[in-house]
Amino acid sequence: MEFDAYRTLVEKHRELILEVERYLWKHPETGFREWNTTEYLAGIFEAAGYTLHMAGDIPGFYTDLDTGRPGPRILIMGEMDALLAPNHPEAVNGCAHACGHHAQCAELVGAALALKEPGALDGLCGSIRFMAVPAEELIEVSFRESLRQKGVIHYLGGKVEYLYRGYMDGCDIAYLLHATNSRSEDFNCYNSNGCITKEVTYKGVAAHAGGSPQSGVNALYAASLGLQAVNAIRETFLDSDHVRVHPIMTSGGSSVNIIPSEATLSTFIRGASLESIRENNRKVTRALAGAAVSLGAKVTVHDRPGYAPLLNDPGIVEAAGEIAVRLLGADRVNMHKPWGSGSTDMGDLSCVMRTFHPHIGGASGRSHGDDYRITDPELTCVTGAVIEVLLAVELLKDGAARARQILAGPPLRYPDKAAYFADMDSFFRDSELVTYDENRICIEF
Numbered sequence: 001m002e003f004d005a006y007r008t009l010v011e012k013h014r015e016l017i018l019e020v021e022r023y024l025w026k027h028p029e030t031g032f033r034e035w036n037t038t039e040y041l042a043g044i045f046e047a048a049g050y051t052l053h054m055a056g057d058i059p060g061f062y063t064d065l066d067t068g069r070p071g072p073r074i075l076i077m078g079e080m081d082a083l084l085a086p087n088h089p090e091a092v093n094g095c096a097h098a099c100g101h102h103a104q105c106a107e108l109v110g111a112a113l114a115l116k117e118p119g120a121l122d123g124l125c126g127s128i129r130f131m132a133v134p135a136e137e138l139i140e141v142s143f144r145e146s147l148r149q150k151g152v153i154h155y156l157g158g159k160v161e162y163l164y165r166g167y168m169d170g171c172d173i174a175y176l177l178h179a180t181n182s183r184s185e186d187f188n189c190y191n192s193n194g195c196i197t198k199e200v201t202y203k204g205v206a207a208h209a210g211g212s213p214q215s216g217v218n219a220l221y222a223a224s225l226g227l228q229a230v231n232a233i234r235e236t237f238l239d240s241d242h243v244r245v246h247p248i249m250t251s252g253g254s255s256v257n258i259i260p261s262e263a264t265l266s267t268f269i270r271g272a273s274l275e276s277i278r279e280n281n282r283k284v285t286r287a288l289a290g291a292a293v294s295l296g297a298k299v300t301v302h303d304r305p306g307y308a309p310l311l312n313d314p315g316i317v318e319a320a321g322e323i324a325v326r327l328l329g330a331d332r333v334n335m336h337k338p339w340g341s342g343s344t345d346m347g348d349l350s351c352v353m354r355t356f357h358p359h360i361g362g363a364s365g366r367s368h369g370d371d372y373r374i375t376d377p378e379l380t381c382v383t384g385a386v387i388e389v390l391l392a393v394e395l396l397k398d399g400a401a402r403a404r405q406i407l408a409g410p411p412l413r414y415p416d417k418a419a420y421f422a423d424m425d426s427f428f429r430d431s432e433l434v435t436y437d438e439n440r441i442c443i444e445f
């Protein structure tokens, strides 16, 4: 089957692809709560004749399309989660798809339905796994931690959890197409930071704020000093490490006439390598502890592994770039953009399999902002699905020659899944940082 024929197969499902984008935009759900999204997408896949493996206790599913001929397994994903964006004019229940993940689900549907058409797999070998994945945005950390404490999940990110559960075992090449608001480069790609999450609780002593503040220890002031101390170490971050530390204060007292006995912060520490994250997290922890000491407060930290840095596979970048240039023209394609300072759990997959996380245009407004929306769903979703299909075809045609060439490339960062998880697990930490003796203060960082 020729290039344009695959395009026709996708365009046959154009109306449905656009309908999925509209429906999910109007029904946003945040990570590990995408139950309606799962049900909606599952209905579409089942109607198309797919048999689904449901995650069950968390949202999402996967399904396999086998060519009947041995070969590599390609994993194509669509992220399902929205963001908390209560000020977005089209927010529903305080949520909006302000990162455009709903468009990925529309692309996924388009690719899955096109490749199910008669003749679509002729000349291909291996298999394709389609996966609707939950929880890419690393938000509502306390909620996810409660799922972790209950043993429902083991990691905070949807793909990391799916990887841990074995849903990606046997997959050789993984990709998805994320929406972008880029106006000049409709198809682009870049590597990006990893991150960890850090929840911080300052504990002080409550007392009458007017009558007897001398009896209290102000946890809010300790937390405020902690924020300032973190700001003071920013000049020590190396440019080449692309460090981003962006704390928010999540609580700072309950009544105005009581010295706050508790104040909480939440932050990420992002960096270009796990080493830089580890090193700079140590400095952040030390700064937070020093602030507690200044006030005589206590402080505890709860560190959790977030996402590993994303390294796109050069071979897939090249293959997809060729397809995008053919579809969109060279002036609209940039496969080698500068390093990105955001993070994604595609980074975790890139530690253990050949991974590709490009961006396709059609969005407008600020990413994660209150004006974000998909303004050209034809480009994002329909053309996006065409690219997903054409990339699978390019990888699996001619005895999967291109996929095999990619798989024979330089070694991945970890020899296997176990080694990757062992490294990520080293970031788990629950510690009280400061202890007070009569004449001595002990700081652990």
Ligand SMILES: [Zn+2]
Pocket: 098, 099, 137, 368
């Ligand atoms: Zn996002």
Ligand SMILES: [Zn+2]
Pocket: 099, 100, 101, 136, 178
């Ligand atoms: Zn996103």
